[in-house]
Amino acid sequence: MKAIVKEKSGYGNVTLMDVQEPACDSGSVKIEIKYTGICGTDLHIYHDTYKSNPPVILGHEFSGIITEIGKNVQRFQIGDKVTALPSTAVTCGACEHCRTGNYMFCTKRKSLGSGVDGAFTKYVVVREDMVYKIPDHLSLEEAALTEPLACAVKAIEELTPIHVGDTVLLSGPGPIGLICLSLLVMKGCKVIVAGTNADASRLEIAKELGADVIVNVSEENLDEVINRETESKGVDVAVECAGAGPSVSSCLRALKKRGAYIQVGIVGKEISIDYDTILYKQLQLVASYAHSIETWDRVMNIWKQNKIRLQPIITHKLPLSQWKEAFEICEQKIGGKVLLSYDEK
Incomplete structure (x- = not known):
């Protein structure tokens, strides 16, 4: 065979x-x-x-x-x-x-x-x-x-409380990200999905699946969108599915004080982030491995x-x-x- x-x-x-x-x-x-x-x-x-x-x-x-x-x-x-x-x-x-x-x-x-x-x-x-x-x-x-789906369920259901009415930033609309989106929509969250020009077709799928806000970060300022959608408070939860340094940094910036960050994407290399953001916002960080x-x-x-x-x-x-x-x-x-x-x- x-x-x-x-x-x-x-x-x-x-x-x-x-x-x-x-x-x-x-x-x-x-x-x-x-x-x-x-x-x-x-x-x-x-x-x-x-x-x-x-x-x-x-x-x-x-x-x-x-x-x-x-x-x-x-x-x-x-x-x-x-x-x-x-x-x-x-x-x-x-x-x-x-x-x-x-x-x-x-x-x-x-x-x-x-x-x-x-x-x-x-x-x-x-x-x-x-x-x-x-x-x-x-x-x-x-x-x-x-x-x-099991990977998405572990991230969305088992690691940190995500509630109906929460505003969630999902960065990276690949297949795992889109499955996470489906779960978040089922939970009744307001979901902001961020991607790049390369994700154009995937962002369209995100719309079909029920994302509340779509952001192409190649053309829009994500920070401005987050401020507008959250009255400058920041999102309750950020789910990083892209596995990319800029995406990680954007998620950390987007979170409210005492917000929750979930790492889903594999980065595959060393990246640089402003680590003090985690301290000054007192963020909860969890990683979802399979x-x-x-x-x-x-x-x-x-x-x-x-x-x-x-x-x-x-x-x-x-x-x-x-x-x-x-x-x-x-x-x-x-x-x-x-x-x-x-x-x-």
Whole structure:
């Protein structure tokens, strides 16, 4: 079968190549992958600014159909529509982080798509405990957004109180930012979404999803907009999803005294900020790194309730053979979420 593989460390070194089809053991489930989303992490691995374990098949945001189950598997059957928690492919299971469901911090952890073979291919085999059945009403396209939805839920729901009536600045309308926006709109917040000229199409999606104010910082002064929209008090919460130095600084400036800052985007390099802003405003700073078991349980409830609207975020669906074009779409910020599906080329 074909797969997109990071062959070795360093910039690039990613190719579409033939790989061995994985075998299903007694405690595992074999999934035929239908859609896999391109994540910012995949781009960071391409640029060698995120840790990976090459040679490794990339991709971790996916949905599919079970085609084979091991003899000891109890909860699933062939034909089930599923997704999987990619971040627990390898963990120690014994450290304080694993025992509390905060597996992301296990020192032994390896994830699908970076540490072990992932989903930019035809089949993936995972342990039964990693698999989650998706509701019948949910499309396989939307189900491929389960993992990024979990990242957004961790940031918006679990780290700091965000209330109905709060004014929130969301900087960076990429796929994760847009999912965060959907959650904030559901909560009843007033949301100001900031992006650059490069984010033009994504800012349009933000409008469709219900953003109250759209700011193109390449053409408008964000500080002036914040003052106007908050009567010069500053926003209650800033959610930084761009992973860019200027965006971080803008978020810190925009916050009210004793406001809350949530870091979601990966910066990937050292940046300079006015650190005293944090002190003089007595800001609460939290960082949102992926998700936890608690997060995934919450996401499954969100899917079951069928209230969140993520379909507008999916703007491109391309075959695996066009992965270079798909990656470039993401690099150029042309649309929202880009999905890949398997083809034989």
